[in-house]
Amino acid sequence: MQAAILTDTTKCIGCRQCVIACKRANNLEPDVPRRWALEDGLSARNWTSIEDRPDGKFVRKQCRHCLEPTCVSVCPVGALQKTSIGPVIYDGNKCMGCRYCMMACPYGIPRYDWDQTAPYVRKCILCYDRVKAGGQPACTEVCPTGATIFGDRSELLAIAHERVEKAPDTYIKKVWGEHEVGGTSVMYVSDTDLTFLTQGRELGNEPMPNRTKLAMNAVPFAFVGMATTMAGINWIIGRRMKLEREPEQASGRREDKNA
Amino acid sequence: MRRVRRLKLILWLVTGLALAVAIARFLFGLGATTNLSDATPWGFWIGFDVMSGVALAAGGFVITGVCYIFKLERFHSIVRPAVLTAFLGYLAVAFGLLFDLGLPWNIWHMVIYWNPRSPLFEVGWCVMLYLTVLTLEFFPVPAEEFSALARVRRFLVRIRLPLVIVGIGLSTLHQSSLGSLFLIMPHHLHPLWYSPILPVLFFVSAVGLGMMMVMFESHSTAYLYRRKPETPLLARLGGLARWILLGYVVVRLVDLAARGQLRQLIAGGWQTWMFWFELAVMAIVPATLLFLPAVRNSRRAQWAVASMGVFGVVLNRVNVGGVVHFGRQSYLPAWTELAISAGVVSFAMLVFMWVVERFKVWEERPADPAAETRFLPEFDRLGMSWLGTPIAGARAVYSLAFVVAAALGFALINPQPAASRGVEPSPVHHALGGDVLFIDGNHDGFGVSMPHTSHQAHGDKDGCASCHHMNAPGDQNTGCHQCHQDMYMASDAFNHRWHASPHGAALECNDCHVSGKTRRAETAKVCGDCHTDLVPKGAPFEVKQYRAVGYVQAMHQLCIGCHAEMAQQMGVEDFARCSACHGQSTTPTTIEKLHQRRPQRASKRIVLPPY
Known part of the structure; x- marks a missing residue:
């Protein structure tokens, strides 16, 4: 089972029941707008939000739980992990607060406890405990219109394609999250353009961690290569200097003999 | 040694701050x-302390x-200061x-x-491992001073290669x-900076910068300690550096061409200007100048070129670290961030100066400028005068500067942990109308027409109290807006000031706050303990807190529960939909019609959540 969520923006009425349910389920304190918060409504205490789009549509924003997550690949201490059942979860006991995950996430999802003296990274964890126990996330449970539903990723993909094909006039012919950055567990079908979720840029279908793979794989070779080269150069130069010196010494010795 | 003392004074000030x-x-x-x-x-x-710091070292x-x-042995005289700087x-x-x-x-x-x-x-x-290596590389220098460490020193010198x-x-x-850190964020970095060979570019520029930094450091300390500048030696170093910098420029431009981004060079945005400025300052200008023999062999010119190169590479690292990221232009470092960075650099410089004064980093060790303070002034009876250095010797002045700057820092800091952009309050007004009540708290014209008469007619025997659940003391007809004072935010229904004021209720603290407990809203008596007439008879409410929820939430709590119940009982699903009350279908007549089918409702107790 690959836990996944499918959000259908045509069905969302913007009631924000999912936002409230998320706060209850994860024990998140009330939040006030802060200097450090972004306009999208996500914060360390709001793990999901509804964005009011200028065209009157509502789009739910949350962690995409990528199949090959960027945050997991960049975390130097492995505080973020992709679980086998789908959710990307966070272990605050390992975290050292470098915030590389926040820089690297292509969707800009992780948020920080800026007001705390011992701050942690916060984001949606797809209600890992509930999903592991066989339940479903709080947000999909309360959605009154079925705009956001929970299920196995392959089944949800089938549903998504079916919806898009049945009503090609309503939907944009695309399932967001099917192939993007190697695929995500949180997917969208929509009647409005969702590229704003990535600041208007196309991310491509290649998983982000592939971009550092080459450089990281080269590390041992770079070290050994550099060290060997240096040792070699040192030996050659040393040898040359020795050879330059030897004839002098040799001739010097001969002179001595003559004397 | 006046230069040294002045600089140290400034550095201690910055460190204190x-x-x-x-x-x-x-x-x-x-x-x-x-x-x-x-x-x-x-x-x-990250941009300066970490990325530039590592490059500068x-x-x-x-x-x-x-x-x-x-094996270019002639550079041996600058190895020790260079390793110390790196360390x-x-x-x-x-x-x-x-x-x-x-x-x-x-x-x-x-x-x-x-x-x-x-x-x-x-x-x-x-960094962890290299710091260890640098410690081992530099350790022989201080170890020279202690004969007990001679064997360790000999061993370290033997494994130097x-x-x-x-x-x-x-x-x-x-x-x-x-x-490589930034390879994973192609969506953040401007195409002029993002490149799959960023690691190579960083390495080459670090080698070039390393030479620049050694030139800069050597000339600066020569000026500071009035040492003989190593101009001829550094000219040779400049001769090496120019080729590396030139190579860097070539690699960077070829990389742009290979990625098909050459048009960005003339695109004309501020990023284009930044790119040209950065590349010119960090490589093109220094490399060109170092090809001129007059520049290469002049002390001042060397210093100027080196400073320029150092500044350029710092600019490059700060740019890649955040300046040229998309959507991140709103950030400017706070003075506190700059102060910490400056303090760390200052303290490192102070340690550098202490080490060069104490150990044999150069061939000759500069005199310790603070040494004279070891002798306190003494009155010389023979000459009838005070001898020795003034009581405010260098160390005392440094300490004073440090303390004053720290005090100044504490005075300047104004931390605002709760700093908020603020929520616009939206005050609530009286609902308008009579038989049909137009509930529109913020008077924006989008409201709900509530047929009051039919709600009255179909209420059970305590009907009024199920909506009019609370009255102000001595009042029988308190409007919703009097407690639910804001559309969205919770408001305080309790007037503490009036209760405590001698001109108001003139109560003692312990009249409401139980003695022995912390005086807080949660531990005090609630309104109902004194005002027995607040909640009308039959109202399904208990008063457990002073906080009144926002107007919107209050109205929804009041209506939605009943409506959902009614919708089920009547089998009319529309009755529970938002549009039953909101929106264009909300004419009093349709609602009236629905209300006529409304059966009697059993009363239900609603308990407000604790504070």
Whole structure:
């Protein structure tokens, strides 16, 4: 089972029941707008939000739980992990607060406890405990219109394609999250353009961690290569200097003999 | 030694200021003391302290390589200061990073929790190892002073060549990996900077900068301590540096061409100007100038070129670290961030000066300018005068400067942990109408027409009280807006000031607050304990708190429950929909019709959640 969520923006009425349910389920304190918060409504205490789009549509924003997550690949201490059942979860006991995950996430999802003296990274964890126990996330449970539903990723993909094909006039012919950055567990079908979720840029279908793979794989070779080269150069130069010196010494010795 | 003393005074001032800021940063957290945000999680501390700091410390591996690997023995006289600069540079990076990390006490986690896929993991490990190597490389210098350490020193000198080789290998790795950090964010970096060969560019520029930094450091200390400048030797170093810088320019332009981004060079945005300025300052101009013999052999020109190159590389690192990221232009470092960075650099410089004054870093050791303060002034009876240095000797002045600056820092810091953009209050007004009540708290014209008469007619025997659940003391007809004073935010229904004022209720504290407990709203009596007439008979409410929820929430709590119940009982699903009350279908007549089918409702108790 690959836990996944499918959000259908045509069905969302913007009631924000999912936002409230998320706060209850994860024990998140009330939040006030802060200097450090972004306009999208996500914060360390709001793990999901509804964005009011200028065209009157509502789009739910949350962690995409990528199949090959960027945050997991960049975390130097492995505080973020992709679980086998789908959710990307966070272990605050390992975290050292470098915030590389926040820089690297292509969707800009992780948020920080800026007001705390011992701050942690916060984001949606797809209600890992509930999903592991066989339940479903709080947000999909309360959605009154079925705009956001929970299920196995392959089944949800089938549903998504079916919806898009049945009503090609309503939907944009695309399932967001099917192939993007190697695929995500949180997917969208929509009647409005969702590229704003990535600041208007196309991310491509290649998983982000592939971009550092080459450089990281080269590390041992770079070290050994550099060290060997240096040792070699040192030996050659040393040898040359020795050879330059030897004839002098040799001739010097001969002179001595003559004397 | 006046130059040294003046500089030290300034450095101690900056360090003192930074100490105050550092304490505030750990007391109040990052949000209150920096301008970092969810939009710019990495700021000046990463761009300058870490990325530039590591690059500036590149002189160590470059000079040891030139001297011991390529056996250019003439550079031997600048090896010690270069290694010392690198050693202190890396210490400063590690120390500065502690301020930036959210949980700095977990920095050692990298040793036990591994993620070899992360470039940052690799940088962290290499910096740790290289710092160890640098310690071993520099240790023989202070060890000269202590005869007990002679054997350790001899051993370290014997393994110097392997140490140098390992040091070069480690430096290659992490200097380039600092570039790899950004390979994973093509969506952030401007195409003029984002390149798959960022690691290579970072490494080459670090080698060039290492030489520049050695020139800069050598000339600066020569000026400071009035030493003889090593101009001819540095001219040879400049001769090497120009080729590396030139190579850097070529690689960078070829890379742009290969990626098909050459048109960005004339695109004309501010990024284009920034790119040209950066490349000119860090490589093109210094390389060109170093080809002119007049420049290469002049002390002042060398210093100017080196400063320019150093500034250029710092600019490059800060740019890649955040300036040229998309959507991150709103960030400007707070003065507190600048103060910490300046403090870390100042303290490193003070340590550098202490080491060169105490140990044999150069051939001749400069006199300790603070040494004279060891002799307190004494009254010389013979000459009838005070001899010795004035009581306010160098050390006393430095200490005073440090304390004054720290005090100034504490005075200037104004942490605002609760800093908020603020919520616009939207006050609520009386609902209008009579038989049909138009409920529109904020008077924006979008409201709900509530047929009051039919709600009255179909209420059970305590009908009124199910909506009119609470009255102000002595009142029988209190409007909703009198307690639910804001559309969205909770408001305080209790007037503490009036209750405590001698002109109001004139109550003693202990009349409401139970003695022996902390005086808080949660531990005090509730309204109903004194005002027995607040809740009308039959109202399904209990008063357990002073806080009244926002107007919108209050109305919804009141209506939605009944409506959902009614909808089920009547089998009319529409009755529970938002549009039953909101929207255009909300004419009194349709609602009236529905209400006529409404059956009797059993009363239900609603308990407000605790505070």
